[in-house]
Amino acid sequence: MKYLITKDKIEIFDKSEFNIAHILECGQIFTYEKQGNSYAVFSNDKKAVLTEDESKIVISTKDTAYFENFFDLKTDYSLIKNTLASKFNFLIPMLEYGSGIRILKQDKLETLVGFIISANNNIKRIMASMQFLREKLGKKIEDYYAFPTLDKLTECDEEFFVAAGLGYRAKQIVKALFATKQIDLESLETLSTSKLKEKLLTICGVGSKVADCVMLFAYGRQDVFPVDTWIEKVYHECFDSSCQNRDVMRENLVQKFGNLAGYAQQYMFYFKRTSK
DNA sequence: CCCCAGGTAGGCT
DNA sequence: AGCCTACATGGG
Secondary structure, three states, X not given: OOEEEOXXXXXXXXXXXXXXXXXXXXXXXXXXXXXXXXXXXXXXXEEEEEEEOOOOEEEEOOOHHHHHHHOOOOOOHHHHHHHHHHHOHHHHHHHHHOOOOOOOOOOHHHHHHHHHHOOOOOHHHHHHHHXXXXXXXXXXXXXXXXXXXXXXXXXXXXXXXXXXXXXXXXXXXXXXXXXXXXXXXXHHHHOOHHHHHHHHOOXXXXXXXXXXXXXXXXXXXXXXOOOOHHHHHHHHHHOOOOOOOHHHHHHHHHHHHHHHHHHHHHHHHHHHHHOO
């Protein structure tokens, strides 16, 4: 993909490889705002504004190197899509529907918190809770708030998280944050996928699906396949209408898609959740 | 009133 | 090990 980095912006000239709305609205990130024709994206303490015209996408930010990695600009998505399309014909309409999706490389703590909140919840409410945490606990930077630090988050009690709209997850998040302090999320980067998952599963509020999402969206592991209520619907339509066990579904899907599982999952999820 | 939303923890066999 | 169910909250 052709792009150009200057001091305060990244310009992307291949619009078929980068669709702003698809990337942000495909359910992988809960910390962005649509502002008219542009989108503001927040990651940890950083911000980028995305706009487009006839010929290019522009990512405006002070942290160009960070967002080059964040938006996974060095990965060739046309190659991934071609490989998936040739092996799995049934994916072709979904690959076209979600054209320009890229899997983001997000902040680990922010992703963990977001997906613990996501359990049995809907995306609109998850985004509102994440925004609440930023505004109440985050450092103010120019016209936005950073995501709160782990130290700041662990100062809060259950009651605070209920006010943030977490409902019954408030109790879990207090435990999870305390556990996260002992673990150090950054230090897990070098673990194998299975060891990493094992570690993440020890955190309260983190089950198999949340662990898979954190690994896919924050640790850059593509050999995982998060199975949620939407993927379950696709599975019933495309593979086995009688299977009710998500562990079985996940194992079959990882087996089937291998190291492209994470990409396949995201196209399937986005298609099922938003089309028609 | 019901069911659903990017499920999980805890209790039961 | 596997099944069952309660769980806060807001929207359809």
